Amino acid sequence: MGRKVILATCSLNQWALDFDGNLERILRSIAIAKSQGAKYRLGPELEICGYGCADHFYESDTLLHCFQVLRKLLESPVTQDIICDVGMPIMHHNVRYNCRVIFLNGKILLIRPKMLLDTVPFGDCVLSTKDTCIGSEMCAELWNPRSPHVDMGLDGVEIFTNSSASYHELRKADHRVNLVKSATTKSGGIYMFANQKGCDGDRLYYDGCATVAINGDIVAQGRQFSLDDVEVVTAILDLEDVRSYKGEHCHPHVEYEHKPCHRVKVDFSLSDCEDVYLPTHQPIEWQFHTPEEEIRYECCVLYMLPIINSSYFCLPAGFLLPLSGGVDSSSTACIVYSMCVLVCQAVRDGNTQVLEDVQRVVNDVSYTPRDPRELCRRIFTTCYMASENSSEGTRNRAKDLASQIGSSHMNLNIDMAVKGMLGIFSMVTGKCPQFRANGGSTRENLALQNVQARIRMILAYLFAQLSQWAEGKPGGLLVLGSANVDESLTGYFTKYDCSSADINPIGGISKTDLKSFLQYCVEQFQLTALKSIMAAPPTAELEPLMDGQVSQTDESDMGMTYSELSVIGRLRKISKCGPYSMFCKLIHTWREALSPLQVAAKVKHFFQMYSVNRHKMTTVTPSYHAESYGPDDNRFDLRPFLYNTRWSWQFRAIDNQVGIRQST
Numbered sequence: 321m322g323r324k325v326i327l328a329t330c331s332l333n334q335w336a337l338d339f340d341g342n343l344e345r346i347l348r349s350i351a352i353a354k355s356q357g358a359k360y361r362l363g364p365e366l367e368i369c370g371y372g373c374a375d376h377f378y379e380s381d382t383l384l385h386c387f388q389v390l391r392k393l394l395e396s397p398v399t400q401d402i403i404c405d406v407g408m409p410i411m412h413h414n415v416r417y418n419c420r421v422i423f424l425n426g427k428i429l430l431i432r433p434k435m436l437l438d439t440v441p442f443g444d445c446v447l448s449t450k451d452t453c454i455g456s457e458m459c460a461e462l463w464n465p466r467s468p469h470v471d472m473g474l475d476g477v478e479i480f481t482n483s484s485a486s487y488h489e490l491r492k493a494d495h496r497v498n499l500v501k502s503a504t505t506k507s508g509g510i511y512m513f514a515n516q517k518g519c520d521g522d523r524l525y526y527d528g529c530a531t532v533a534i535n536g537d538i539v540a541q542g543r544q545f546s547l548d549d550v551e552v553v554t555a556i557l558d559l560e561d562v563r564s565y566k567g568e569h570c571h572p573h574v575e576y577e578h579k580p581c582h583r584v585k586v587d588f589s590l591s592d593c594e595d596v597y598l599p600t601h602q603p604i605e606w607q608f609h610t611p612e613e614e615i616r617y618e619c620c621v622l623y624m625l626p627i628i629n630s631s632y633f634c635l636p637a638g639f640l641l642p643l644s645g646g647v648d649s650s651s652t653a654c655i656v657y658s659m660c661v662l663v664c665q666a667v668r669d670g671n672t673q674v675l676e677d678v679q680r681v682v683n684d685v686s687y688t689p690r691d692p693r694e695l696c697r698r699i700f701t702t703c704y705m706a707s708e709n710s711s712e713g714t715r716n717r718a719k720d721l722a723s724q725i726g727s728s729h730m731n732l733n734i735d736m737a738v739k740g741m742l743g744i745f746s747m748v749t750g751k752c753p754q755f756r757a758n759g760g761s762t763r764e765n766l767a768l769q770n771v772q773a774r775i776r777m778i779l780a781y782l783f784a785q786l787s788q789w790a791e792g793k794p795g796g797l798l799v800l801g802s803a804n805v806d807e808s809l810t811g812y813f814t815k816y817d818c819s820s821a822d823i824n825p826i827g828g829i830s831k832t833d834l835k836s837f838l839q840y841c842v843e844q845f846q847l848t849a850l851k852s853i854m855a856a857p858p859t860a861e862l863e864p865l866m867d868g869q870v871s872q873t874d875e876s877d878m879g880m881t882y883s884e885l886s887v888i889g890r891l892r893k894i895s896k897c898g899p900y901s902m903f904c905k906l907i908h909t910w911r912e913a914l915s916p917l918q919v920a921a922k923v924k925h926f927f928q929m930y931s932v933n934r935h936k937m938t939t940v941t942p943s944y945h946a947e948s949y950g951p952d953d954n955r956f957d958l959r960p961f962l963y964n965t966r967w968s969w970q971f972r973a974i975d976n977q978v979g980i981r982q983s984t
Contacts, residue, residue: 321451322591323560324598327479327510328353329362331528331542333518333549336370337382343368343389345550346406347398352552359590360403361552362481364516364526365459366418368408371485372520377409377416386410394426401425403447403588405456407483420456420483422447430584434458446477448583451591452559453477455581459484462499462513473507474570474578478562480509485516488527488618490611490833490946493544496529497606505536508565510557517546523954525618525944532557535565537603544609545617547666547674555601559591611833612840616658618944637681637795638699640784641802642776642818643722643729644861645704645714648826649802650721650853651834654841655825656700656800657725660692661845683794693726701797702727703783705734705776710861711870717856720849730783737775742768757864769862773817780818798822801941804831806885808940809892809951810926811933812878820941827943828950830889831858831882858882879925888926893949893957899927899970903977920974924967931963 330349334342346367353361365371368386376382386408393399393406403424410419410431417433430445446455455472462469462482469480480503486496496513503511511533516526530542532555540555609617639656643649666674667689679685682698689695704718715731722729746752754760755768784797801821803813805828813819826834838850858874875881880888891897891905903923907916914922937953938961951957 321589322593322595323451324556324558324592324595324600325359325452325479325510325590326357326554326556326598327360327362327512327532327590328356328358328552328554329481329512329514329530329532329542330364330550330552331515331517331530331546332364332367332551334364334367334370334516334520335518336372336374336521337376337385338370339368339385339389342370343392346393347396348550349552350402350404351398352550353554354398354402356552356554357556358402358554359588360405360454360479360481360512362405362483362512362514363407364514365483365485366407366409367483367516368406370520371516371526372522372524374522383409383411383416390421394423394428399423399426403429403454403586403590405481405483407458418458420458422456424586424588429586432456432458434461444582445584446472446475446581447586449586450589452479453583454479454481456481456483458482459486462503467503469503469509469511470507471578472581473504473509475581477581478509478559478566479512480504481512481514483514485520485526486529487524487945488544488614489948490614490829493527493529493608494606497531497538497608500531500533501536501538504533507570508535508562510534510562517551518549519944523942523945523952525946527618532601534561538606539601539603541604541606545614547662547671549673556598558600561600610840612837615829615833615837615946616655616840616844617662618946636798637683637788637793638701638797639800640701640703640780640787640797641727641800642780643702643704643718643727644802644818645717645721645853646856646858647831647834647838647853648804648807648858650717650850651804651826651829651837652800652802652824653700653702653721653725653727654838654845654847654850656727657692657696657845657847658841660689660695660699660726664689664692664695696726697728700725700727701730701783701787703730703732703780705732705779707734707738707772707861709772709864711865713852713856713870714859714861717849717853721847721853724847724849732779734772734775734779737779738771741771741775755864757866765863769860770814770817772862773814773860776818777816777820780821800825801943802826803941804834805829805947805950806831806882806889807874808937809889809949810878810885810929811936812874812929813936815936815939820939822941824941824943827941828946828952830886830947832886878929880922884922885926888923889947889949889951892930893951899923899967900973900977903974916978920978923974924971927967927970928965931965931967934959934963935961937961 332345350361368389405422409416420432422430455477457468461467500511500513513531515528517528519525527544528542529544530553532540534557540553542551542553641652678689679687702722753764756765780799784799788795799821801819801824803819804826807813838854841847842850859870859872863872891902906919
């Protein structure tokens with residue numbers, strides 16, 4: 321036996337129920353690990369069936385096919401002479417468990433269930449090889465206050481593995497890295513972290529970051545965002561460094577209470593007696609992306625490309641976006657352009673899979689993308705849908721941005737369709753609704769705005785389905801939406817308008833972050849057209865112009881600024897504040913700008929908007945989860961969609977506090 325071990329962890333782009341593809345990627349990762357000299361290969365959580373199976377986990381077919389894949393792995397020559405750690409669901413005593421299956425040379429050594437979910441009578445064990453001891457924990461167990469690695473470390477385990485399906489949120493990566501580092505800082509050891517990558521057919525994006533750490537230091541880092549389906553990270557580490565660290569930090573005269581680990585002995589060694597000249601990996605500084613870079617990389621490449629590849633209707637030939645000339649739709653456009661930039665770079669780097677995907681989308685096997693603008697022209701159509709309420713400013717801003725990114729741009733006018741719809745209504749009712757500016761009521765004003773917004777959605781889908789046909793080309797286009805997370809929170813959008821699409825790349829991102837992202841695009845891609853877009857006040861342009869100028873702004877309509885809304889959103893979701901608790905916090909946060917009476921008015925106004933419009937979240941276009949305060953009711957914000965919108969008890973509690981304050 322020697323003292324140095326070569327360990328491999330990986331990030332795989334697994335898909336729910338894609339057993340053929342998942343098997344191929346698992347075998348490929350094992351082959352890469354072996355080629356780099358590794359004796360232990362760790363994969364992500366539930367990698368055989370894919371993490372996002374949801375209710376498919378209850379189907380017997382899922383379990384059957386997982387075992388069939390496991391058999392293929394056990395019989396494959398690729399898996400010989402390396403300990404393989406794979407994830408799959410297993411039924412034990414008629415209960416399904418999320419498990420790790422660890423095997424060597426065709427023999428299963430250990431089946432270890434996820435302990436955080438259940439206390440179970442099987443599998444809570446560690447592997448004892450000839451030269452070291454290896455313990456497993458899974459995903460959220462790392463985040464638990466009493467993580468399994470604590471007891472395992474105190475009982476002499478030297479290598480900890482974590483097979484995860486940890487999803488991305490903006491600004492989350494540093495928290496995960498700190499947990500990995502802290503796992504071995506106190507009592508020493510080696511920590512291997514494997515993660516899913518890609519979207520796995522759901523609203524989540526799993527962002528890789530396979531990691532190896534030793535004694536509190538990161539020594540190997542995988543990429544957070546990558547176009548590669550398989551990424552393997554290996555590290556050469558000295559077990560004696562672990563033992564020396566433990567000898568200094570785990571003092572024998574201190575009595576630690578811990579649960580002893582049952583050991584499964586394995587006649588196998590991770591080290592080699594001839595490893596003296598192997599250089600060990602040294603500590604590195606983790607390179608974190610800025611939030612703007614995270615938006616660019618996650619949205620444009622690693623979420624949207626799989627959507628193209630797995631479309632539910634005819635072969636997609638790209639995207640269509642209603643481009644209004646505002647911050648939101650411009651952000652979506654810049655995300656697509658960013659995708660084109662990275663695709664061209666991947667092709668230059670020799671990524672044949674990306675090249676094949678692009679050739680399939682453009683229906684040209686001889687095509688090689690080299691210029692992002694030229695690729696953008698082939699796969700991206702933007703459309704400015706003007707009405708009599710549209711200004712020249714937004715029209716020109718949309719046109720200028722489309723020109724700079726290279727999209728195929730159309731200008732069309734929707735007034736004929738709007739008048740046709742209103743003509744049908746007037747013919748049936750004998751009434752002709754008017755805008756508020758022309759003496760109409762609030763109901764008339766809102767209805768006239770909604771007609772415009774919904775016609776734009778209908779036209780977007782019409783052109784998405786038939787514009788390729790009109791040019792004699794095959795396929796259709798996916799419609800992209802552009803409603804930000806703050807607008808979803810208040811319901812400041814028309815149900816079934818242009819926020820309705822096949823996918824909304826920015827639906828989980830705040831307005832504040834989107835503006836920062838556009839500034840990043842100005843500097844990174846020299847998209848100077850974005851400067852005037854960022855400088856213009858956000859507006860839906862659904863009400864009549866006044867002297868040719870915009871008379872309606874989003875923040876005026878909402879009754880609060882986007883920055884105020886971002887603060888309120890975090891208090892509602894992250895801090896779990898109802899109306900009264902939110903008021904109690906905001907009177908201090910906003911004390912320099914607003915009186916308690918003004919704070920009370922804003923809190924009440926927000927909760928009334930939120931509760932009146934919450935039903936819109938049941939039909940909102942799918943978007944990837946990027947903000948911890950997002951209102952997506954599919955998984956992260958499970959609340960009613962029908963409320964008593966008066967909030968009488970809660971608002972009375974606020975009024976009582978305001979009254980007390982004023983009386984003093």
